Every structure is written in structure tokens, then in C-alpha cells.
Amino acid sequence: MLTKNDLTRYKRQILYTGFGEKGQKSLNQSHVVVAGLGGLGCSAALYLTCAGIGHITLIDCDRVELSNLNRQVLHYEEDIGEGKPFSAAQKLAKLNSSIEVTPVFKKITEHNARGLIKGANLVIDGMDSLQARFILNKACVAEGIPFIHGGIHGLFGEVTTILPGKTPCLACIFPEVPHRKASFPVFGVTPALVAILQVTEAIKLLAGFGSLLTGKMLYFNGETMDFTVRNLVKNPNCQVCGTKKV
């Protein structure tokens, strides 16, 4: 049930054809997990909050550092040293007090990943390591929860939407968990743009309209200002979602 305040707050998006009050109710009743409160996670959480997602869980195990502030827009100078989920949750609560925001100050591991995302309608990938992404990918497939992957490097970004059992998962394309150095170049605009694309996917998926980046990887190159889409095909032998799953 949308309240009078809801109808006012979300009026401009309710006007969108194919979304309407029904779409807004779907968002209000949804639970989204934002895994990682870095550049991607901060911008994603911000726009999920604006859109009126009823319950947002924020998961990260790091504390705010000065070097984060060029891109992690929910953390301010006064938050340096604070746990990222708490820092982010404070800002989001001021932006939209009608939704529930749950901060979780934990590292996502093989052992706890499924428990942390259980019951959610969707997980947004805001992780900053490939290993963590693959843990989440596997947990989402196991729990049957849609997973919206985003990744960035410099002025380059990528997005795909994974629907467990229906579309290729990350392990279909990268069967062995890649290793790569953790430190990477980035301008703040790159995760902001990629996160907004992830949230656009989330809104459509939760409200049930439009078409999704399923079976497709969208690449953005900010240096040349071009977007490219590549088709991805499910691997029947995938160890995570295929016949060889372990």
C-alpha cells in the first residue's frame, strides 16, 4: 500500500508508462543487498534509496579512508575511520526515512555469503575484488537470487544481469576464479555511471518492465565515450550453474 507521502515522493517515476503505482509498490516491497560500499556500492545504494526500495542491506568490512573520497559519495571527511556500512546508512536514512536500511559490517566469505543474502530479491555487485565477486556469484546462483554485476577500471566499466538458472553466470565465462592486483586506477565518475546502470537494471527487474542485460555484457569506455554490448552464452558445463556444479 502506497502512502500519501509515497505518492508525492515517487510521483515523477510513477508517471512513467509501464511502471505506475504497481511498479512503485513492487519497489517498496523489495529487499536489495548492496555488497560492497565502495564507488559502485555508494552510488547504487543512493539511487536505490531515491527509488524507494523498501529494504536495503549494506555489506562491507572496510573502514572509510581519505583515499576513498574521490568516488565513494556516501562517505564524508568526518566519516574517516568509520565502518562503511554505518557511514552509508546514516546518509541514506536522512535521504529517505520511509525505507529500512540495514548495515552489516562483515566480510563476505564462502561460509557466510548465502546466509547474508538469503531472502533478498536481488544483489548488487559492488565488490572490489574478483574473488569476492565469484563468491557472491556462486551464492546468488545457489539461492536463486538475481545478481547485477558491475566492474570498473579507470574510465572503463561493465555491467551484466545474471538470473540464476536462466542466463550465463560469471563462472560460465570465467571458469577459474581470476586473480588480479587489488589496487586499480579510477575516476569517481566511472563507478557512478556503472552503478546507475546497475540500479536501472534493478528497477526494471523488480518492477517487471523493460528489457534487461541478461546474456549480455554492456561495456562502457569513458575515454572514447562508446558503449558496446557483447552476447554471452550459458556454459552447460559450468561448475557453478551448469551440469558440473559442485
Place this chain on the structure above:
Amino acid sequence: MSIKVRLHPILRNLAGGQEVVEVTGHTTGECLETLESRFPVIKQMLRDKRGQLRRYCSILVNSKSTHPNELTTPVKDGDQIDIVILVTGG
């Protein structure tokens, strides 16, 4: 025999901005070697010190994964190879 290799956007700057490079070869490995001989800097991105394909690179033929035969999958005239790289940052 002509095979098209579509470069991941992050590799395009290393190939003079080209998105698609036409190469020759009977396997994915031969095609990559042709590509790398024309753009040696791409080799540094794709291979480790032992010449093995880096784990964050994936080779698709006509959009399908070639794992575990990334460098030995046969290709034929008209096939399309995609070099996919998974980026780390968040």
C-alpha cells in the same frame, strides 16, 4: 582463412582503436599469436610470464566459452573470437 577477433574495449587502445581485427589461424591460439605479433603490447595484457593466458581473460568463439581449451579450440572461416576481460574494481 579469415577470422575476426573482437577486442575487449580495454584492449582497443593497444590496437590503434580498432574494435575488430582480422587474423588467420586454424586454432584460437594461432589466431591470438597473429594478433599479438601485430600488437605486441596486447600480449603483455593477455599472457603471464610463462605465456599462459591470464585468468582474468576469457576466449569465446561465436560467444561460447572455450574453457578449458582456450588456446587450442579449432576455428573456421567466418568464426568470431571474442577476448573478454573481467575488470576488478568496485
